[in-house]
Amino acid sequence: MADDLPADLAYARRLWEQAVTWYRNADTKAQIILTLTGTLIGFVSALVFGTDTDDLVAAFSAITWISVTVFAVAAVLALVAAIRVLVPQTVLKRVRDRQVPSGKLPALWLWRFDLIAAQNEAHFEAGLADLDATRETAALAAHAHQLATSGIAKHRLVAFGFLFLAIAVLALGVGAASFALAA
Numbered sequence: 286m287a288d289d290l291p292a293d294l295a296y297a298r299r300l301w302e303q304a305v306t307w308y309r310n311a312d313t314k315a316q317i318i319l320t321l322t323g324t325l326i327g328f329v330s331a332l333v334f335g336t337d338t339d340d341l342v343a344a345f346s347a348i349t350w351i352s353v354t355v356f357a358v359a360a361v362l363a364l365v366a367a368i369r370v371l372v373p374q375t376v377l378k379r380v381r382d383r384q385v386p387s388g389k390l391p392a393l394w395l396w397r398f399d400l401i402a403a404q405n406e407a408h409f410e411a412g413l414a415d416l417d418a419t420r421e422t423a424a425l426a427a428h429a430h431q432l433a434t435s436g437i438a439k440h441r442l443v444a445f446g447f448l449f450l451a452i453a454v455l456a457l458g459v460g461a462a463s464f465a466l467a468a
Contacts, residue, residue: 322364363450
């Protein structure tokens with residue numbers, strides 16, 4: 286049955302599936318950043334609150350304080366980057382406030398859930414009535430393009446998230462070493 290599809294539609298479907306996979310990959314990586322950063326913050330919190338903090342803080346050198354500050358800022362930035370990846374675009378953009386086009390719907394308005402929800406049911410059903418392989422190809426291509434654009438932004442945020450997480454780990458290591466040397 287897939288062999289009966291026009292080549293452009295078959296390609297658009299494969300492209301869309303790859304775009305969705307790549308998009309989800311960024312979400313998975315963001316979840317890893319959240320997990321690792323949360324674990325690291327939990328570990329540090331357990332160390333700090335499990336001891337007499339007055340004695341601990343009194344033993345901090347300037348390098349330890351700088352390292353702790355860098356750790357805190359980097360950990361927060363890693364969390365912000367990961368959360369930003371996971372927040373749906375529809376939350377950030379008020380899609381429901383968009384003006385629904387009158388007449389024949391653009392192909393993308395037949396594909397994306399947020400755009401479908403912005404329409405009334407009769408208007409959406411009318412748009413589906415004239416759906417053919419050409420319009421499906423156009424819808425898939427438009428959505429794949431949007432996913433690719435969003436995916437690039439998500440993967441950049443993931444890269445920054447991992448960078449900030451690495452900085453946090455390094456700062457924690459420098460802080461621990463300076464604390465151990467000062468003690």
